Amino acid sequence: MALVEVKVPDIGDFKDVAVIEILVKPGDTIKQEQSLVTVESDKASMEIPASVAGVLKELKIKIGDKISEGSVIAIVESSAGAASSPPPPGEGRVGAAATAAPAPQPAAPPPQPSPGGGGSQSGPIQVKVPDIGDFKDVAIIEILVKPGDTIKQEQSLITVESDKASMEIPSSAAGVLKELKVKVGDKVNIGDLIAVLDSTAMLAATGSPPPQPSPSGGGLQATPTAHAPAHIPPTASLPPHEPAPPTGNLPHASPSVRKFARELGVPLEEVKGTGPKGRITQEDVQAFTKSVMAGEVQTKALAAKAPAGGGGGEALGLLPWPKVDFAKFGPIERKPLSRIKKISGANLHRNWVLIPHVTNHDDADITDLEAFRVATNKENEKSGVKVTMLGFLIKACVAALKKFPDFNSSLDGEDLVLKSYYHIGFAADTPNGLVVPVIKDADKKGVLAISQEMAELAKKARDGKLSPAEMSGATFTISSLGGIGGRYFTPIINAPEVAILGVCRSQTEPVWDGKQFQPRLMLPLSLSWDHRVIDGASAARFNAYLGQILADFRRVLL
Ligand code: CAO
Numbered sequence: 001m002a003l004v005e006v007k008v009p010d011i012g013d014f015k016d017v018a019v020i021e022i023l024v025k026p027g028d029t030i031k032q033e034q035s036l037v038t039v040e041s042d043k044a045s046m047e048i049p050a051s052v053a054g055v056l057k058e059l060k061i062k063i064g065d066k067i068s069e070g071s072v073i074a075i076v077e078s079s080a081g082a083a084s085s086p087p088p089p090g091e092g093r094v095g096a097a098a099t100a101a102p103a104p105q106p107a108a109p110p111p112q113p114s115p116g117g118g119g120s121q122s123g124p125i126q127v128k129v130p131d132i133g134d135f136k137d138v139a140i141i142e143i144l145v146k147p148g149d150t151i152k153q154e155q156s157l158i159t160v161e162s163d164k165a166s167m168e169i170p171s172s173a174a175g176v177l178k179e180l181k182v183k184v185g186d187k188v189n190i191g192d193l194i195a196v197l198d199s200t201a202m203l204a205a206t207g208s209p210p211p212q213p214s215p216s217g218g219g220l221q222a223t224p225t226a227h228a229p230a231h232i233p234p235t236a237s238l239p240p241h242e243p244a245p246p247t248g249n250l251p252h253a254s255p256s257v258r259k260f261a262r263e264l265g266v267p268l269e270e271v272k273g274t275g276p277k278g279r280i281t282q283e284d285v286q287a288f289t290k291s292v293m294a295g296e297v298q299t300k301a302l303a304a305k306a307p308a309g310g311g312g313g314e315a316l317g318l319l320p321w322p323k324v325d326f327a328k329f330g331p332i333e334r335k336p337l338s339r340i341k342k343i344s345g346a347n348l349h350r351n352w353v354l355i356p357h358v359t360n361h362d363d364a365d366i367t368d369l370e371a372f373r374v375a376t377n378k379e380n381e382k383s384g385v386k387v388t389m390l391g392f393l394i395k396a397c398v399a400a401l402k403k404f405p406d407f408n409s410s411l412d413g414e415d416l417v418l419k420s421y422y423h424i425g426f427a428a429d430t431p432n433g434l435v436v437p438v439i440k441d442a443d444k445k446g447v448l449a450i451s452q453e454m455a456e457l458a459k460k461a462r463d464g465k466l467s468p469a470e471m472s473g474a475t476f477t478i479s480s481l482g483g484i485g486g487r488y489f490t491p492i493i494n495a496p497e498v499a500i501l502g503v504c505r506s507q508t509e510p511v512w513d514g515k516q517f518q519p520r521l522m523l524p525l526s527l528s529w530d531h532r533v534i535d536g537a538s539a540a541r542f543n544a545y546l547g548q549i550l551a552d553f554r555r556v557l558l
Pocket of ligand 1 (some may be wrong): 328373388389390426427428429430434458469479480482483484493503505506507523
């Protein structure tokens with residue numbers, strides 16, 4: 001056993017680079033070549049590996065310290081029986097580490113323009129990978145430019161990454177990018193051709209010759225920069241997570257954190273870094289993963305998927321939407337959803353998911369009202385205005401809304417907005433899908449006027465001619481399937497309203513009057529309400545009151 005000083009190996013021209021991350025702690029058993037710290041200059045970020053295996057006794061640096069070649073990083077009790085006195089910087093064990101996990105040689109001279117191109121002459125210039133130290137077969141992880149771009153000298157063209165460092169490769173000359181010779185995923189080495197620039201185009205564009213490659217300009221460029229994802233629109237179910245601040249192109253993270261994120265499939269550009277200068281740490285990646293798993297945030301990819309097929313069920317931890325080859329079971333026809341279906345579908349889905357719905361079912365005795373309606377229609381035969389049960393229902397609902405104002409409200413944050421106007425929407429079935437025209441100020445209109453307006457709006461709806469104004473502002477909605485049939489159903493609340501009345505087809509039923517069964521015309525009512533605003537008792541009272549009005553319409557006057 002021997003105590004060995006682990007020093008900063010030859011890291012090329014880097015001097016006074018800041019320690020931004022410490023990857024080990026005293027007591028840790030360290031493998032040879034295991035990364036101990038991450039340092040960062042304005043040209044690259046890199047991890048400094050251990051030159052020996054053993055137990056870490058003491059750390060000699062802390063975050064923020066500036067270190068150079070030869071600086072002592074740590075004292076390791078080596079199991080290999082090393083010399084008790086440390087070798088000079090760059091030699092012995094430390095030197096071995098530098099070889100085993102080579103540090104970039106960042107300030108090597110830039111590649112010279114190839115014969116026939118570049119330099120002070122105009123024309124094509126070949127830009128090649130400069131001397132990047134001992135790195136071999138480093139993978140291109142990002143291409144930062146595209147053909148047609150005007151490139152400045154030393155502008156970063158690509159980012160490469162090894163398992164110990166990430167760096168950007170700058171252009172050795174200025175010009176217009178004619179051709180990229182590499183793609184993401186390619187492995188490159190010193191001398192490999194990256195791109196061809198045209199300095200003539202540059203000359204034409206600027207009127208001055210491009211700057212010459214500088215002797216020190218071919219090194220490594222600043223790598224770590226945080227990446228800002230596009231704003232993620234909130235979905236019905238989950239809030240988007242707060243994106244990282246917009247400061248550059250690449251997520252600011254060390255190569256090992258990048259690798260870790262890649263293994264987990266974590267989009268680093270969506271992770272907010274909590275380290276120095278917004279650097280993303282391993283803990284940040286872990287915390288992000290946890291919050292996605294807990295359903296607290298959604299990744300951009302999931303948010304983008306949400307509107308399609310499965311409706312984003314994955315984000316709710318649900319099974320993915322089943323993918324079935326329907327044609328396997330018989331002939332099929334594929335038809336795109338109509339525009340109205342797409343819009344109303346998305347709204348209905350949101351409302352169904354976000355509103356805690358409860359539906360109360362009840363029956364109203366409309367025997368006398370129906371007799372009155374039939375008589376009214378007979379009297380008005382010549383006028384052409386036909387009154388349907390829906391006209392009476394709208395008027396009856398206004399009376400119930402006045403008695404139970406919570407049903408004529410909307411939730412706005414933690415406030416309930418109670419409206420003193422009564423605009424009643426009615427669901428209309430059209431060849432292209434469901435729309436909801438609105439009878440404005442129904443409290444100020446008689447049943448005949450309401451019926452006439454309803455007929456006009458329903459026709460406009462079927463002709464696809466309703467204006468947005470004619471479909472907005474409703475305070476309560478009725479969905480009547482009375483003309484079609486059925487008994488009861490669960491209507492979906494039309495947000496931001498808090499209740500909706502579903503009506504089915506009336507039929508004559510035997511009703512016990514205390515002495516005997518009487519044939520009565522009964523109208524099935526289904527009232528869905530938002531349980532955040534309304535409770536079951538008020539819903540039952542609302543339905544009962546509505547039933548009373550429909551049973552004796554004179555109550556509307558009271
Ligand atoms: N019980 C028995 N008969 C009823 C009735 C009821 N509750 N409601 C209507 N009727 C009768 C009408 O009296 C009329 O009979 P006649 O032809 O003998 O006069 C017939 O059914 C057709 O009425 P209507 O549907 O044309 O008129 P309406 O005022 O009842 O409804 C409108 C108008 C536009 C709401 C309706 O045409 C419509 O589109 N309904 C579908 C709404 C819908 O799709 N809701 C579901 C939403 S959730 O997907």
